[in-house]
Amino acid sequence: MPLYHTEDQTMLADTARQFMADEGAISKQLRHWRDSGCKDGFGHDLWKSLAELGFTGILVGEEDGGLGMGHVEAGIVLEEIGRNLTPSPFLTSAVAAATALGAGSKDLKGRYLPGLLSGDSVFAVAIDEGRKHRPERIATRAERSGNGFRLNGSKTFVIHGGSADMLVVAARTAGGDEDADGVTLFAVPKDASGLSQDAVKLVDSSIATHVRLDNVQLDADAVIGEVDGGRVILDRVLNAGRVGAAAESVGVAGGAFDMTTTYLKQRKQFGKLIGEFQALQHRAAHLYSEIEIARAATIKAQQLLDAGSEKAELMVSVAKAKAGQAAGLAVREGVQMHGGIGMTDEYDIGLYMKRDRALAEFMGDHYYHAQRVAQLSGY
Amino acid sequence: MSDLENFRQEIRAWLEENCPAEMRQPVRDEDDVCWGGRHFEFKSEAQKAWLERCAARGYTVPDWPKAYGGAGMSAAEAKVWRDEMARINARPPLSSFGIWMLGPALLKFGTEEQKVHYLGQIARGEIRWCQGYSEPGSGSDLVSLQTYGEDKGDHWVVNGSKIWTSYANKADWIFCLVRTDKANKYQGISFLLFDMESPGVSTKPILLISGNSPFCETFFDNVIVPKDQIVGELNRGWDVAKYLLGHEREMISSTGGGDRAGSLGAAVSRAAALEDPVLRAELALFDVDALAFTAMSEKFMDEVKVGRGHPAQPNMMKYAGTELNKRRLELVMAAGGSAALEWDSEASGGGSNARNWLRTKANSIEGGTSEVMLNVISKRILDLPGA
Numbered sequence: 045m046p047l048y049h050t051e052d053q054t055m056l057a058d059t060a061r062q063f064m065a066d067e068g069a070i071s072k073q074l075r076h077w078r079d080s081g082c083k084d085g086f087g088h089d090l091w092k093s094l095a096e097l098g099f100t101g102i103l104v105g106e107e108d109g110g111l112g113m114g115h116v117e118a119g120i121v122l123e124e125i126g127r128n129l130t131p132s133p134f135l136t137s138a139v140a141a142a143t144a145l146g147a148g149s150k151d152l153k154g155r156y157l158p159g160l161l162s163g164d165s166v167f168a169v170a171i172d173e174g175r176k177h178r179p180e181r182i183a184t185r186a187e188r189s190g191n192g193f194r195l196n197g198s199k200t201f202v203i204h205g206g207s208a209d210m211l212v213v214a215a216r217t218a219g220g221d222e223d224a225d226g227v228t229l230f231a232v233p234k235d236a237s238g239l240s241q242d243a244v245k246l247v248d249s250s251i252a253t254h255v256r257l258d259n260v261q262l263d264a265d266a267v268i269g270e271v272d273g274g275r276v277i278l279d280r281v282l283n284a285g286r287v288g289a290a291a292e293s294v295g296v297a298g299g300a301f302d303m304t305t306t307y308l309k310q311r312k313q314f315g316k317l318i319g320e321f322q323a324l325q326h327r328a329a330h331l332y333s334e335i336e337i338a339r340a341a342t343i344k345a346q347q348l349l350d351a352g353s354e355k356a357e358l359m360v361s362v363a364k365a366k367a368g369q370a371a372g373l374a375v376r377e378g379v380q381m382h383g384g385i386g387m388t389d390e391y392d393i394g395l396y397m398k399r400d401r402a403l404a405e406f407m408g409d410h411y412y413h414a415q416r417v418a419q420l421s422g423y
Numbered sequence: 424m425s426d427l428e429n430f431r432q433e434i435r436a437w438l439e440e441n442c443p444a445e446m447r448q449p450v451r452d453e454d455d456v457c458w459g460g461r462h463f464e465f466k467s468e469a470q471k472a473w474l475e476r477c478a479a480r481g482y483t484v485p486d487w488p489k490a491y492g493g494a495g496m497s498a499a500e501a502k503v504w505r506d507e508m509a510r511i512n513a514r515p516p517l518s519s520f521g522i523w524m525l526g527p528a529l530l531k532f533g534t535e536e537q538k539v540h541y542l543g544q545i546a547r548g549e550i551r552w553c554q555g556y557s558e559p560g561s562g563s564d565l566v567s568l569q570t571y572g573e574d575k576g577d578h579w580v581v582n583g584s585k586i587w588t589s590y591a592n593k594a595d596w597i598f599c600l601v602r603t604d605k606a607n608k609y610q611g612i613s614f615l616l617f618d619m620e621s622p623g624v625s626t627k628p629i630l631l632i633s634g635n636s637p638f639c640e641t642f643f644d645n646v647i648v649p650k651d652q653i654v655g656e657l658n659r660g661w662d663v664a665k666y667l668l669g670h671e672r673e674m675i676s677s678t679g680g681g682d683r684a685g686s687l688g689a690a691v692s693r694a695a696a697l698e699d700p701v702l703r704a705e706l707a708l709f710d711v712d713a714l715a716f717t718a719m720s721e722k723f724m725d726e727v728k729v730g731r732g733h734p735a736q737p738n739m740m741k742y743a744g745t746e747l748n749k750r751r752l753e754l755v756m757a758a759g760g761s762a763a764l765e766w767d768s769e770a771s772g773g774g775s776n777a778r779n780w781l782r783t784k785a786n787s788i789e790g791g792t793s794e795v796m797l798n799v800i801s802k803r804i805l806d807l808p809g810a
Contacts (some may be wrong), residue, residue: 325805359714366712410711
């Protein structure tokens with residue numbers, strides 16, 4: 045498959061670009077919700093609009109009422125979300141949680157997917173347990189109890205956890221903390237007794253929670269997929285979330301880069317446009333090159349994932365690492381090239397820097413994924 | 424079965440029958456590369472037979488038209504050909520600047536007569552070409568070149584010198600940028616072809632830091648070039664040169680990290696245990712960049728095929744690919760340690776790591792320096808002011 049968008053995908057990209065530039069713009073969404081102290085950190089009206097456009101059903105199968113598309117299409121939407129820093133639960137709900145639910149029972153799908161498709165529900169994924177992403181280690185326990193399970197443990201960095209109607213929780217039903225096997229995924233409703241969440245506002249104004257699971261009693265029908273067989277679904281969720289985050293990073297990088305090159309063509313110092321200085325030109329050209337490469341790696345990973353290729357996992361890590369590095373460079377160069385104004389809250393470039401920082405940590409930074417590339421390559 | 428699948432079976436069967444076993448071994452050194460030309464000494468009968476068999480069917484240049492020595496394959500068929508070649512690790516039957524560089528320029532700018540004559544020779548590996556671009560005073564600022572062709576009615580008399588002419592001492596003919604109008608900088612250069620055995624042509628190999636001499640100085644002393652040996656219009660050679668530089672940049676970028684299959688970290692750790700965690704980390708970060716660049720190369724080629732992508736994108740590919748390749752060899756040297764320092768021992772393959780490492784330093788100089796590439800990206804892609 046050629047590494048560019050098909051006609052249909054190009055049309056989707058046009059729609060997403062236009063919509064996000066209008067409705068998802070920084071002034072309308074990010075700044076608005078941030079400055080009004082919104083407890084969710086995003087707007088539910090926009091979330092419903094994304095549903096009306098069909099976007100929330102991109103990764104939901106047609107038999108379940110979704111569009112049955114793939115990661116290329118989800119990535120198209122995420123790139124525009126990234127470009128406009130649009131706060132929304134798209135990545136957590138329509139990508140990560142939707143992927144988990146795709147492996148769930150008919151009953152679970154019937155319970156949760158309609159709300160996703162209509163934009164009435166928000167979901168979160170609770171995987172990490174420490175400061176750094178390390179899903180190889182799951183210590184949260186789920187023990188058999190009655191006709192179901194009792195969960196104990198804690199989770200961190202649960203984006204949109206406080207706004208979510210349901211949390212996908214990775215817990216251990218067998219084996220030791222580091223074992224690959226013995227993991228089970230649960231769909232935990234927000235009002236489950238024993239579930240408590242402390243909300244924290246993050247550097248990018250998104251809201252995450254620290255989750256405590258204190259004897260949370262769940263029925264057996266809360267299990268997503270097979271008991272003890274959750275690792276394979278978790279890997280699918282991670283692949284989806286990581287390649288989605290990579291696409292969003294490419295968008296963040298592109299947005300910051302566009303702002304910066306525009307500024308280079310406007311700002312005058314020493315009687316010249318600063319874009320005339322070769323010291324800045326070469327750095328801008330290098331940055332362009334890095335972003336292009338990150339975009340290519342991301343599309344490649346999306347396509348491999350959609351094709352069910354065994355090489356997908358490696359390329360997903362390449363994409364997450366490369367896109368994270370390219371976006372990191374884009375926002376650092378962006379702030380530096382803007383000079384003093386880049387340090388002001390009034391100017392948007394700093395918002396890109398903040399979003400990039402949070403996105404880099406989500407589901408593994410470039411250190412984690414470079415390490416993974418080494419492991420998957422056999423060294 | 425689809426037509427393309429039939430075609431694949433045909434190619435597969437033909438390769439099975441015709442590609443000698445020796446030609447399915449990896450290329451170990453320069454001697455294994457078949458450059459063709461009047462004075463080429465084949466390393467083996469297999470190398471010669473492989474070239475002749477491919478040339479007879481147009482397979483040295485599969486996507487050139489049959490009338491010009493090619494096999495007339497469509498883009499899809501040519502990909503099948505490359506895939507099937509790769510499947511059995513077949514060596515290219517012929518490597519040549521004629522195929523990579525002059526050919527594309529002739530296909531675009533040549534007259535029908537020139538195409539039939541020169542392209543046929545290239546396809547059959549009869550003539551080995553070299554490229555006369557850079558001059559002692561004109562490197563990155565190529566357009567300032569001074570080699571002059573004086574108009575003498577039915578011919579030019581060329582005087583001047585070129586430098587960094589790859590394999591000029593082994594080439595039969597040269598495609599050469601020559602000033603034909605001293606008053607016009609850009610529109611005063613012509614693209615001339617002439618025989619390196621012409622009276623007045625001499626070459627002198629340049630010994631490089633790698634210990635090899637792939638480049639020459641080339642001198643022209645009253646060299647007579649007939650008027651029909653010009654490609655494109657008089658004084659419009661810069662257009663041809665620019666077009667060709669695009670091809671050269673693509674070619675150099677594709678030799679960068681991109682096309683090397685597999686992980687560098689895995690390769691060096693097979694040779695010796697990686698005991699240094701910081702070096703291992705550097706290798707992992709390199710592998711991320713190399714795999715990402717591989718995807719970029721694939722995307723770039725996909726876009727070229729359908730005429731998408733920015734026309735200046737080869738400059739970006741050249742920049743990123745060559746910088747990556749330099750980094751690759753830095754890591755190869757670091758991982759190799761003192762063993763990689765050996766210069767001529769048998770164990771080191773005649774110092775192949777050290778020599779390759781030094782050779783890669785030219786990647787970001789030849790065919791336009793990285794700095795020139797960044798200038799071009801700034802100007803043509805980013806549209807930055809005054810660039």
